Amino acid sequence: MLTRRSFVAALASASAAPAFAQHAGHDPVYSHLTDAKITKAPAEMMQMQQVFDSPAPKAANPGRWVARAALPLPRSEMAWATVLGNQMHVVGGYGEQRVDRPYHHVYDQASDKWIEAPLLPRGANHVGIAVVNGKLYAIGGFIEQNRKPDNLCFVLDGESWRAIAPLPKPFAAIGCAAVNGILHAIGGAVGDSFATKKSVDWHLVYDPRIDQWAARAPMPTGRDHTGTLAVNGKIHVIGGRVDSFHTNSNLHHVYDPKSDKWEPRAPLPTARSGHGAVLYRDRIFVMGGEGTNRVFGQNEGYDVEKDMWESYMPMPTPRHGLGAVAIGDYVHVAGGGPVMGGSIQSAVHEAFTLD
Numbered sequence: 001m002l003t004r005r006s007f008v009a010a011l012a013s014a015s016a017a018p019a020f021a022q023h024a025g026h027d028p029v030y031s032h033l034t035d036a037k038i039t040k041a042p043a044e045m046m047q048m049q050q051v052f053d054s055p056a057p058k059a060a061n062p063g064r065w066v067a068r069a070a071l072p073l074p075r076s077e078m079a080w081a082t083v084l085g086n087q088m089h090v091v092g093g094y095g096e097q098r099v100d101r102p103y104h105h106v107y108d109q110a111s112d113k114w115i116e117a118p119l120l121p122r123g124a125n126h127v128g129i130a131v132v133n134g135k136l137y138a139i140g141g142f143i144e145q146n147r148k149p150d151n152l153c154f155v156l157d158g159e160s161w162r163a164i165a166p167l168p169k170p171f172a173a174i175g176c177a178a179v180n181g182i183l184h185a186i187g188g189a190v191g192d193s194f195a196t197k198k199s200v201d202w203h204l205v206y207d208p209r210i211d212q213w214a215a216r217a218p219m220p221t222g223r224d225h226t227g228t229l230a231v232n233g234k235i236h237v238i239g240g241r242v243d244s245f246h247t248n249s250n251l252h253h254v255y256d257p258k259s260d261k262w263e264p265r266a267p268l269p270t271a272r273s274g275h276g277a278v279l280y281r282d283r284i285f286v287m288g289g290e291g292t293n294r295v296f297g298q299n300e301g302y303d304v305e306k307d308m309w310e311s312y313m314p315m316p317t318p319r320h321g322l323g324a325v326a327i328g329d330y331v332h333v334a335g336g337g338p339v340m341g342g343s344i345q346s347a348v349h350e351a352f353t354l355d
Contacts, residue, residue, distance in 0.1 A: 030338070031074040031345050036097055041346075045339050046295070050318045054298045054311035056269035062313040063299075063354045068332065069112045072105060074345035076337040077125040077146065079173060079225065079274065081323030084131050088332055090323040091120055091138055092127040094345055099125050099145045107334065107349075109327045121154055121161050126225075126321075128174035132183050132208055137164075139185050139206075142172045145342060148192045153206070165211045171200055175228025177235045179257050182207055184216070186237055186255070189224040199223045199243050203255075217260045223249050227277025227286050231304055233257070236265070238286055238302075241273035245340070246292050248273050252302075266307045270298045276324025280331050281354060285312070287333060290320035290340050299352065317348045329353055 032038035071090070078093035088107040095101045100123035106115050120127070124141025131137070136156040142149050149172035154161040167185070174188035183206040191197030201222030204213050219237060226240030235255040241248050250271035253262050272289030275296065279285075284302040289295075297318035302309050315333065322336030334349040 028070055029074065029347050031096070033094055033097060033099070033343050033345065042339055042344060046318075049293055049295045049339055050297060051294050052297045052314040052318070054269055054300055054314070056300050056309045056311040059301060059310040059312050061354055063352055064313055065316050065350050065352050068349045068351045069107070069114060070349050071335050071347035072114050072116070074347045075101070075103060075105075075335040076319075076345040077321040077342055078323050078335060079126045079321055080129050080176070081276075081325045081332075081334065082129050082131050082136065083325045083327060084134070084136050086327060088323065088325045088327060088334070089117070089129070089136055090334060091129055092123065092141055093125050093321070093335070094145075094342055098123070099342070100143055101125075107332065109330065109332070118156065118160055121163070122152060124150065124152075124172070126173040128172075128176035128185055128188075130176040130178050130183055132178040133181050135208075137176070137183055137206075139176055139183070140167055140170065140172045140174050140188070144192075146173075147194060147197055149188075149190060155208075164208075165206070165213055167204065168213055171202065173224035175226040175237055175240075177228050177230040179230050179233055179235060181209075182257070184235055184255070184257075186228055186235070187219055187223050187226055187240065189243075197243065199241065216257075217255070217262060219255070220253055220262050220264070221249065221251055223251070223273075225273035225275075227275050227284075229277050229279055229284065231279055231284065236277070236284060238277055238284070239268045239272050239275060239289065245273050245290050248289075248291050266302070266309060269300050269309050269311070270296060272296050272298075272320075274320035274322075276322055276333055278324050278326040278331055280326040285326075285331055285352070287315055287324065287331070287352070288319050288322050288336060290337070293340055295320055295338060295340060313352070315352075316350055317346070319346060319348065329355055
């Protein structure tokens with residue numbers, strides 16, 4: 001991970017330089033995947049596809065959203081983000097007219113600034129990430145546009161990445177979470193073309209002590225682009241897609257590592273995939289995502305004890321394929337696509353709070 005000395009030095013350098021100086025020529029908010037000349041948001045398409053209303057009961061305190069420092073450049077299809085050292089880490093994805101970027105950006109909430117961190121050894125999109133025992137892991141990923149997965153895995157060791165045992169078989173768009181020092185890689189997709197792409201129900205675990213993968217009980221319904229996180233020693237897998245966003249799921253399952261069994265929970269009110277899922281104030285918040293001609297702004301919160309969902313203030317800028325984490329009293333949502341599919345990337349960064 002980044003040392004304090006290297007982080008302070010990077011932060012000082014970022015403070016001295018104009019915003020986005022390292023990416024001159026790129027629009028600071030939006031970009032197009034195949035045409036660098038397109039740097040404007042497709043406002044009409046966004047308006048047509050944006051959805052905000054949730055069928056869930058409204059929460060007494062809807063919360064509010066605030067703008068935060070935009071990403072250094074527009075990105076999408078990172079699929080996830082994680083927290084290490086009280087900072088937000090976002091890796092891989094689409095950007096600068098490619099789908100195999102090795103980007104690694106780190107957001108510091110205290111200074112409201114982004115810095116560039118050690119690049120992934122190879123670029124990919126839909127890379128599964130998790131923190132285990134204070135180290136950042138990157139699992140699998142697609143090397144073409146939302147297809148053709150590889151099985152490469154890495155850990156950020158100090159200030160550089162090193163390879164660890166590869167996945168037993170290639171897959172990507174995997175939900176990752178850590179419980180008791182073990183990394184769980186759940187669901188995902190396989191296929192080298194859109195025609196052959198299929199969701200899987202695979203559930204593998206990685207033990208850093210022995211650098212080995214092993215199988216666990218498969219998830220009840222195979223899907224990818226899920227919201228996956230650990231809460232109180234169990235893993236929640238929420239929503240996602242079955243093969244395609246045309247067949248999104250509202251399923252919500254919980255895995256208990258002690259019994260190696262899955263159980264259903266109250267379904268997600270708004271079926272979607274490519275969304276964020278974070279634990280904030282003892283609730284699971286799910287925001288964003290996409291569907292057929294839809295990009296979701298819904299922000300729905302799940303009470304773990306009551307097995308019940310409520311709706312909160314929706315995202316001001318609906319997006320999918322984004323990075324979402326909770327730090328302190330804020331849920332940060334950065335980057336993502338503002339329209340269905342991967343044609344447009346964004347640097348938008350908005351934060352939700354119940355204060």
